[in-house]
Amino acid sequence: MAAALPRxxxxxxxxxTRLTIGLFLLPALALYLVFVIAPxxxxxxxxxxxxxxxxxxxxxxGIKNYQVALANDAFRTAIANNLLIVVLSLGLxxxxxxxxxxxxxxxxPGRAVFxxxxxxxxxxSEAITGIVFRLMLQPGSxxxxxxxxxxxxxxxxxxxGDETLVMFTLFxxxxxxxxxxxxxxxxAGLQGIPHEIEEAALIDGAGRRQVFRYVTLPLxxxxxxxxxxxxxxxxxxxxxxxxxxxxxxxxxxxxxMAISMFKAGFKATQMGYGSAQAVxxxxxxxxxxxxxxxxxxxxxxxxxxxxSAG
Amino acid sequence: MTTQTSTLxxxxxxxxxxxxxxxxxxxxxxxxxxxxxxxxxxILYAVLGGFKTNGQLVANPVAIVPDPWxxxxxxxxLFGDNAGTFWREAANSLVVAVVAVGVxxxxxxxxxxxxxxxxFRGREAMFTLFxxxxxxxSAVAILPLYILIREIGLNGNLLGVALPEAAFALPxxxxxxxxxxxxxxxxxxxxxRIDGCSSFAFFWRVLLxxxxxxxxxxxxxxxxxxxxxxxxxxxxxxxxxxxxxxxxVMNFSTQYGQDQARVLAFTVIAILPAIAFYAFAExxxxxxxxxxxxxx
Numbered sequence: 001m002a003a004a005l006p007r008x009x010x011x012x013x014x015x016x017t018r019l020t021i022g023l024f025l026l027p028a029l030a031l032y033l034v035f036v037i038a039p040x041x042x043x044x045x046x047x048x049x050x051x052x053x054x055x056x057x058x059x060x061x062g063i064k065n066y067q068v069a070l071a072n073d074a075f076r077t078a079i080a081n082n083l084l085i086v087v088l089s090l091g092l093x094x095x096x097x098x099x100x101x102x103x104x105x106x107x108x109p110g111r112a113v114f115x116x117x118x119x120x121x122x123x124x125s126e127a128i129t130g131i132v133f134r135l136m137l138q139p140g141s142x143x144x145x146x147x148x149x150x151x152x153x154x155x156x157x158x159x160x161g162d163e164t165l166v167m168f169t170l171f172x173x174x175x176x177x178x179x180x181x182x183x184x185x186x187x188a189g190l191q192g193i194p195h196e197i198e199e200a201a202l203i204d205g206a207g208r209r210q211v212f213r214y215v216t217l218p219l220x221x222x223x224x225x226x227x228x229x230x231x232x233x234x235x236x237x238x239x240x241x242x243x244x245x246x247x248x249x250x251x252x253x254x255x256x257m258a259i260s261m262f263k264a265g266f267k268a269t270q271m272g273y274g275s276a277q278a279v280x281x282x283x284x285x286x287x288x289x290x291x292x293x294x295x296x297x298x299x300x301x302x303x304x305x306x307x308s309a310g
Numbered sequence: 311m312t313t314q315t316s317t318l319x320x321x322x323x324x325x326x327x328x329x330x331x332x333x334x335x336x337x338x339x340x341x342x343x344x345x346x347x348x349x350x351x352x353i354l355y356a357v358l359g360g361f362k363t364n365g366q367l368v369a370n371p372v373a374i375v376p377d378p379w380x381x382x383x384x385x386x387x388l389f390g391d392n393a394g395t396f397w398r399e400a401a402n403s404l405v406v407a408v409v410a411v412g413v414x415x416x417x418x419x420x421x422x423x424x425x426x427x428x429x430f431r432g433r434e435a436m437f438t439l440f441x442x443x444x445x446x447x448s449a450v451a452i453l454p455l456y457i458l459i460r461e462i463g464l465n466g467n468l469l470g471v472a473l474p475e476a477a478f479a480l481p482x483x484x485x486x487x488x489x490x491x492x493x494x495x496x497x498x499x500x501x502x503r504i505d506g507c508s509s510f511a512f513f514w515r516v517l518l519x520x521x522x523x524x525x526x527x528x529x530x531x532x533x534x535x536x537x538x539x540x541x542x543x544x545x546x547x548x549x550x551x552x553x554x555x556x557x558x559v560m561n562f563s564t565q566y567g568q569d570q571a572r573v574l575a576f577t578v579i580a581i582l583p584a585i586a587f588y589a590f591a592e593x594x595x596x597x598x599x600x601x602x603x604x605x606x
Contacts, residue, residue: 016509017428017509018430020424020428020509020510021424021428021430024420024421024423024424024513025420025421025424025436027416027417027420027421028417028418028420028421028440028480028484029421029436031413031417031473031476031477031480032439032440032443032477032480032481034458034477035451035455035458035473035474035477035478036443036448036451036474036477036478036480037439038454038458039450039451039452039453039454039455039458040446040450040451040454042454042457042458043450043451043453043454046453046454053453053456053457100341100342100345103338103341103342104342108335108339110342114342114345114346116592117346117349117350118345118346118349119592119596120349120353120585120588121349123534123538123584123585123587123588123595124538124581124584124585125537125538125540125555125556125559125580125581125584126538126540127538127540127556127557127559127560128555128556128559128577128580128581129352131559131560131563131573131577132352132353132355132356132574132577133352134563135356135359135563135570135573135574136352136355140368140371141371142351142355142371142372144371145370145371145372146371146372149372176348176349176352180349181599184596184599184600185599185600188596188600233445233446233447236447237447237448237449237450239449239540239541240540240541240556243540243544244560244563257449258447258449258541261449261452261453262452262541262545265452265453265456266456266545271453271457274453275453275454278449278450278451278452278453279450281447281449281450282446282447282450284447285445285446285447285450286446289445289446292445
């Protein structure tokens with residue numbers, strides 16, 4: 001009798017704890033499953049059908065949508081364009097952001113103003129930014145007449161209408177909007193490095209370049225990896241800016257996977273075909289995520305091994 | 311020992327100064343200044359262009375100062391012909407942002423509380439499920455999302471945009487809140503329990519008030535995310551009377567394609583809230599993003 005009472009009290013406490021966990025998790029979990037996870041799974045399902053989005057889902061065609069997408073020139077251009085933006089971002093935008101972060105990582109008058117200004121484009125809507133740039137880049141508008149009045153009239157181009165140039169134009173504008181974000185991340189990483197470490201290396205006779213390469217760069221490695229990862233995911237799902245500036249044109253020259261998927265789903269009402277493109281986009285994201293995880297995990301185990309060895 | 315270190319530090323500083331003559335510092339300054347100008351040009355072009363006539367814009371696009379200054383573009387957007395469009399779209403944006411941020415921060419606080427302060431089977435797996443939301447391109451979900459919203463009858467309804475936006479903002483919000491909730495000392499919770507607090511009372515009366523800075527940070531991040539959302543409203547809203555600002559600006563720029571000065575004025579007024587918000591909350595925004603990503 002005396003032992004039974006605490007036990008039942010213990011049990012009721014356990015039940016109430018479980019109830020709390022369940023009730024607290026339920027809203028977020030339900031919202032997330034319904035509006036994020038389920039649609040992703042459904043995309044995989046839809047992609048196996050020929051479907052206009054209205055009639056019942058009956059016309060099963062297996063992997064045909066994937067075959068059509070991968071054989072389609074416009075979609076192949078889209079994949080190539082997304083990969084081009086990934087490569088340009090990693091090769092130019094991130095090094096540029098890192099360079100600026102290094103410059104801003106010392107005390108000098110005006111530093112706070114520069115940081116505030118460089119980060120500003122990040123909070124602006126990508127679509128609205130695209131519209132302002134579209135107006136500036138129109139033939140005869142600000143960019144063209146600035147070049148002409150600087151005596152560089154020969155440099156004037158059809159910035160958004162030239163098939164070979166349009167992706168590079170878009171890349172410059174994407175960089176305008178996002179370099180400040182990466183710079184702020186990397187600056188936070190740099191500020192986390194104790195000055196003593198770099199100073200010690202300097203005293204030991206290392207040159208500034210060596211200090212950067214062998215001390216600073218490895219120490220901001222984790223931040224740099226996050227920056228690289230976010231940049232890749234962002235480049236893969238590029239939509240807003242391209243949609244307002246070129247709509248994927250001229251012809252398919254600035255197509256991206258998201259643009260192509262959107263057009264298939266809503267302009268041509270081929271929901272099945274569009275979903276197949278969505279799944280291909282997902283797979284690219286998955287490859288990036290897995291590579292990132294693996295890279296990070298390997299680094300972490302390496303660290304653990306060296307630590308146990310030392 | 312300390313004197314030795316400080317001598318070393320001083321020597322290092324001297325070395326650094328010797329290694330970087332003022333030429334390098336000047337060069338750095340010039341680079342930063344050029345980047346700053348690059349950032350400012352499009353913004354100033356839009357702001358000043360809004361004070362020009364179309365004639366001025368076409369005749370001399372490089373002219374910096376409007377001559378004469380024209381106020382009708384801005385006044386027509388704020389109080390005149392286009393005021394109805396602008397204020398309706400601003401109100402729509404505000405409704406979506408308030409609902410989406412309210413829902414995501416509330417739900418994420420509940421979830422982060424459980425993830426941070428309870429031990430149960432499947433906790434890490436469930437947390438990973440949310441982290442996955444940060445890892446894949448969200449555009450993947452939009453076609454089925456469109457079908458789903460249509461089926462539950464929320465298409466063309468601002469709520470039908472706000473809920474998915476809240477769902478997309480959940481992962482980042484939970485990932486930032488969890489370590490913060492975790493850092494609140496165990497002793498505090500024990501003390502609250504001894505005083506007879508239930509789990510909910512502890513959460514509500516102790517944890518949330520202590521977490522106010524973190525809640526402000528995630529609210530600001532979620533506001534920026536939802537305020538600028540373009541793709542979801544584009545597919546989920548039906549008509550002009552439901553459009554949010556980014557959609558409205560796109561449409562306005564097509565509708566008034568020949569009236570560039572007015573488009574610029576509309577654009578500037580549409581981004582003004584974001585700029586004001588940034589000026590007001592820059593610190594939290596930066597700290598939130600760096601905390602979220604540096605830990606991720």
